[in-house]
Amino acid sequence: MEALTENIDLESDEGSPLTLSHSTNAKQSFQFETSHTSGDRLSVLRELQLTAFHSIYIVLFKAKINVLLPFGPLAILLHYLTGQHGWVFFFSLLGIAPLAERLGYATEQLAFYTGQTVGGLLNATFGNATEMIISLYALKSGMIRVVQQSLLGSILSNMLLVLGCAFFTGGIVHYPKVQVFSKATAIVSSGLLLMAVMGILFPAVLHFTHTEVHFGKSELALSRFSSCIMLVAYGSYLFFQLKSHSNLYDSIDEGRENNGEDSDGEVPEITKWEAISWLTIITLWVSVLSAYLVDAIQGASDSWNIPVSFISVILLPIVGNAAEHASAIMFAMKDKLDITLGVAIGSSTQISMFVIPFCVVVGWIMGQPMDLNFQLFETATLFITVLVIAFLLQEGTSNYFKGLMLILCYLIVAASFFVHVDNKSDDD
Template identity: 35%
Template sequence: MTDSRASEMSPPPLVRALSKGRSSSAMVEQAKAEARAFFLDSKLNILLVAMPLAFISRFTGWGDGATFALSCLALVPLAERLGFVTEQLAMYTNDTLGGLLNATFGNATEMIISAFAMIQARKTLRTDPASTTTYLRVVQLSLLGSVASNLLLVMGTAFIAGGVKTKAQTFSQTGINVNAGMLILSCFAIMLPSLLDATKSGASDNNKSELALSRFESVFMFLCYCVFLYFQLKTHRHLYEEDSSSANTPINTGATSTRRPSHSGGGGAFTPPLGGDVELATSGAVGAGAAAAAGAGNGNGNGLVVSLSRSSLDGRDITLDGRFASRPVERTTSGGRSSAKADRERDVERLPLVLAANRAEDEAPDDDDDSHRSAAKDDDDEEEELVLSKTGCFLWLTGVTIFISFLSEFVTDAIKGASTNLRIPMPFLTTILLPIVGNAAEHASAIVFAYKNRIEIALGVAVGSSTQVSMMVVPFCVLLAWTMGLPLDLDFNGFESFVLFGCVLLAVLVVQDGHANYLKGMLLLLTYFFVAAGFWCHKDAQLVVKE
């Protein structure tokens, strides 16, 4: 899909009806169609029943544990629907703006939760500094957990799901390697303040050095991510798109043709040129028969001009519409003009037979390729079906964001009490459970794509989302906290820094060979279980909740 897809994308029928007339019934039908698509197209929407229960629990005093659990359940379908509405809105724009929309709203749940945690931290900045530190640690650990869950849990389950159906899946390494480099850069930048803190040898400046370094790095990390978006969506977009050269190769009708290998293998029979090319127009009887045979052979019936080369009878090569190239051989005849004329006449007589033979050789493979292409096209059309109108996209986007904001506030307010009521350690709650809730929709889509043998899309979801969080969301939160007067930095403790380093290292090593299988998925998934167990046992004085 090119940058002109906004003009090529046809709006829904009801939208076209609305643009032509002002029928109120058409508006009602469009609203019904959009509501049906929003509420009934996803099986996760069954969890929306938890949303009113979360409001009831919050305002009637069911307890922090119930409010936290119900709010997390309701966030799962809302996050998935937010992605759906964003994709619909992106269809009305070009690829660049659509990519920016997906990048902005892809991790909107994590950003909103982090923003409300910082709002809570600002409220307690002067009255309760310990609570302020706790909320800032929630922001840090939730973002760390988002990177870990995408690289280990999402990619691991995707590899297992794809390996169950397909023995080995391959993917392009070029685009993935660029993302891997961005991940390594973000890991190094995040670890530097922690290393600075660990090597101060007892000197204390109230973490001013770590805070200044974190803000300095965040500015350039965010700018680097903007450059990465320009690289990905504009200058090097081909690295992140499926290879369609075989399906969309233009037919070469010029004098210089490209040789296509024979399906029958071996050398085949080629006709070298012995003189100037003779053009056969479709007006003559022989030309018409040749054009008809060629049109039936390659599926193109429009005024075909056949370029025929003179040659000897024992080594024929027909240069037809860019399909076969001529190669020079030694001239073995010495008959002069009369012999050349006889050869030319024999070439013309044999031309329909040669074209028919070529058609028979190429018919089965070409038909098979066309069927695959049409099936892939049907899949793409099904995935990119335009349902929502442009106005509907903005309305649904606004409504979903408002409800996510309310539920995020419920989660951040109840997280300390939920840790006590549910008897779940705060590090595990913030690093493992919250990211799973925020990325649940991405988890499901990556598994489905991998099972359908579209592993590159699944990797784009897992690795691309991790790159967004580490290079965009993390620095954005640091800069947002700076504007709010909060001391949010990148100073993780030693255990958390090593976890981040291990996750990035293992993920980069796994994707280096360009192959995916279930064993690699098991390695990633088992590593995530180890990380989860480690955070269950992790003790952090800044996250201790008093009974």
């Protein structure tokens, strides 16, 4: 009996360390899994933090033009503390300039994920976001002439200054090579610009020839009807560009890729959703600054003794087109003139065929008499500019001299608006 008892005790004693060791191993494995899971979470959080800091650094600190960003909040402070409209307008312009350039950068990053054709369209669209926001604020305030002149100035700036600088720099960098672009797409864009001139020209001619059926009303009705037609035409153009005849817009770029010319190995610096988030944030901040900018236009004109037409046609578009300016020059230096035309001429087409008719329709909804009568001087300037561009693009080639001619033409236009007195009631 004693031996049996000792045997049982031995078995029980031998089993207990096995049980203890098994439970100890289970606890250790559970602690290891827990620590491993928490370590994964910490690593994921660190990666997210590093990604966020990297995105903020790339967008807000890397570009040298971002040193102008503090002028935006400074303009708002001056608006409430001093009320000096000249300085508020000046600092608002300085604050919007880097935002417009960053909009273009975020759009270029998004273009890596969408392709070149859609990327050029996005660049033109978000590049015009500044002008559209400023126009809507001015329209809401009843400043119809500021809306008309700022949009006209944006078209002139894109066609003459932006495209001229792109042709000039591209011609200098690639001298003596002659740069080429798609002649077919340039002809389509020129045709749309001429259609826009037609839509803007007829209300002005109707007004200044005094041939309206109902004075003042027929001109407005014609403008609203023509705006709806222009919006339909622009929608058809998007379908033509992106769906039915997209091969026209990809032919030259695909040929370069097949020949191995496009081998600069560019990669996006931020992700797609980061680009979309930055586009949203920057657009909201531009809308805030635009409100203070529009409120200070008249005061800046009085304090600086500069015509409102010069501020609207020359100063506002130069700041608003900062994104297009930088993008067009960059692509021209890389010998990608098709994208350059998509940015510069595409932006002018979008403003003339979409933004201006859109503002007329929005003014119709708001009860504001926004029309397409841009007055005789402005309409003649636009008509001559479109003719110059149509003649320069018909060959499908570019060089530095063509760019220089466009820049000099823009200087003539700027000087003309500096000495131009805007008097809408004058029908002569």
